[in-house]
Amino acid sequence: MQTKLWKYVAASAALAAGSTISQAQQLSDDVLRIGVLTDISGVYADISGKGAVEAVRMAVEDYGGTMFGKPIEVIFADHLNKPDVGAARAREWFDRDGVDMITDLANSAVALAVADLAKEKKRHIIVNNPSNMGLTNDRCSPYTIHYTYDAYSLAHGTGRTVAEQPDGDTWFFLTVDFAFGIGLEEQVAQVVRNANGKVLGSARHPLGTTDYSSYVLQAQTSGAKIIGLASTGQDTINAIKAAHEFGVTPKQKLAALLLWINDIHALGLDVTQGLLLTNAWYWDMNEGSRDFAKRFMERVGQMPNMAHAGDYSSTMHYLKAVEAAGTDDPDAVSEQMRKTPINDFFAQNGYIREDGRMVHDMYLWEVKSPAESKGPWDYFKLVKTIPGEQAFAPLSASTCYLVKK
Numbered sequence: 001m002q003t004k005l006w007k008y009v010a011a012s013a014a015l016a017a018g019s020t021i022s023q024a025q026q027l028s029d030d031v032l033r034i035g036v037l038t039d040i041s042g043v044y045a046d047i048s049g050k051g052a053v054e055a056v057r058m059a060v061e062d063y064g065g066t067m068f069g070k071p072i073e074v075i076f077a078d079h080l081n082k083p084d085v086g087a088a089r090a091r092e093w094f095d096r097d098g099v100d101m102i103t104d105l106a107n108s109a110v111a112l113a114v115a116d117l118a119k120e121k122k123r124h125i126i127v128n129n130p131s132n133m134g135l136t137n138d139r140c141s142p143y144t145i146h147y148t149y150d151a152y153s154l155a156h157g158t159g160r161t162v163a164e165q166p167d168g169d170t171w172f173f174l175t176v177d178f179a180f181g182i183g184l185e186e187q188v189a190q191v192v193r194n195a196n197g198k199v200l201g202s203a204r205h206p207l208g209t210t211d212y213s214s215y216v217l218q219a220q221t222s223g224a225k226i227i228g229l230a231s232t233g234q235d236t237i238n239a240i241k242a243a244h245e246f247g248v249t250p251k252q253k254l255a256a257l258l259l260w261i262n263d264i265h266a267l268g269l270d271v272t273q274g275l276l277l278t279n280a281w282y283w284d285m286n287e288g289s290r291d292f293a294k295r296f297m298e299r300v301g302q303m304p305n306m307a308h309a310g311d312y313s314s315t316m317h318y319l320k321a322v323e324a325a326g327t328d329d330p331d332a333v334s335e336q337m338r339k340t341p342i343n344d345f346f347a348q349n350g351y352i353r354e355d356g357r358m359v360h361d362m363y364l365w366e367v368k369s370p371a372e373s374k375g376p377w378d379y380f381k382l383v384k385t386i387p388g389e390q391a392f393a394p395l396s397a398s399t400c401y402l403v404k405k
Contacts, residue, residue, distance in 0.1 A: 075099070105128070229256045
C-alpha cells in the first residue's frame with residue numbers, strides 16, 4: 001500500500017512540476033520582440049545603423065528564431081541622434097508594440113534618456129554603442145545593461161598608455177559637445193592628471209561638425225603635445241583629416257579616444273598607421289570571430305566592429321536568459337542574465353555586475369602600417385590585453401543604488 005501511495009505521490013508531483021514548467025514557459029503576448037534603436041542616417045550610421053540591425057537579426061536566426069514555440073521578432077528605428085526622439089520611440093515600443101528589449105542605442109544622450117524610461121516601464125535595454133558611465137551609476141536600474149565598452153575602459157586603455165609616455169604629459173581636447181564627448185573628456189583628463197600631466201584646455205564642437213578649422217587652430221596654439229579626440233564616427237574622421245590638412249601632425253600627436261575599424265578603413269593606413277586605440281573586440285581575434293565576421297560581411301558589405309559584435313553577443317545572452325528563466329518576465333530575466341557567465345566569440349568569462357556593467361577583457365591595439373597589412377580590413381595588431389577587472393571602474397566606485405556598500 002505504501003509503495004502504491006508513493007508512486008501516486010511521485011506521479012502527481014511530476015505532473016504538477018510539468019504543469020508548472022508548461023505554464024512558466026510562456027511569453028507575455030505570444031511573441032518575443034526586440035527593438036534595435038540606432039542611428040540609421042546620421043554620423044554614427046557606419047559604426048551602428050544597418051550593421052547593428054543585421055547583427056541582432058543574425059543572433060535571432062542562429063538561436064533558432066522562436067522562443068517556446070513562439071516567434072522572435074526584430075524591429076528597428078532611427079533615433080536621429082535626438083534624445084527626445086529616441087525616448088518617444090522607446091515609449092511607443094514599450095506601451096503600444098510590446099517590445100521586450102531594446103538594444104544598440106548609439107548615442108549616449110539617447111541611451112541615458114531611454115535608460116530612465118526602461119526603469120519606469122521595467123523593460124530591458126542593452127547598451128552596446130555609447131560610453132557614458134551614468135548608465136551604471138546614477139541612471140542604473142535592474143533593466144539596463146552596459147555591455148561593450150565605456151568611457152572608463154577607453155580612458156584607462158588609450159588615455160593612460162599615452163599619458164604615461166614621456167611625450168604625453170600635456171593635453172588639449174577636441175570634444176563633441178554632448179554627454180558622450182564630455183564624459184569621455186572628463187575620464188581621460190583625470191587619467192592625465194593622475195599621471196602628473198596637465199590639461200591645457202578643450203574646444204567643444206557640435207555633433208556632425210564638418211569645418212574643424214577653428215577648433216584645430218585652438219589645439220595648435222595651445223602647444224599641447226597630445227590632442228585628444230573625444231568624439232567618434234564621422235566627427236573623429238573629420239577631425240583627423242583637418243589636423244593633417246593644417247599640419248598639426250607630426251608636431252603634435254593625436255590620441256583618438258574612440259576609434260573604430262570603420263574609421264581606419266575610411267581614412268586609410270597612410271593617415272592612421274601607428275595610432276593606438278582601445279577596443280573590446282577585433283574580427284580577426286579567433287576562429288569564432290572570423291566566422292561571424294565573414295557572415296556579417298556577406299550581409300552588410302563591411303567588417304563588423306566591436307559594437308556589432310556586442311549587439312550579437314548581448315542579444316544571444318538575453319535570449320538564453322529568457323529560455324533559462326522560462327519566461328520573458330523582466331525581473332526573472334535580469335536575475336538570469338546576471339548569474340550566467342558569457343563565453344562566446346566576443347568575450348570569455350564575462351559577467352554582468354549588479355550595477356549592469358558587463359565586465360570583460362579590453363584590448364589596446366596599434367594600427368598597422370601599409371606594409372604590415374595583408375589587405376582590406378587587416379588593420380590592427382595587439383599591444384596588450386587589459387583584464388576586465390582593470391579595464392572597468394571598480395564596483396566600489398559605483399554610485400548605482402543597486403550596489404551594496
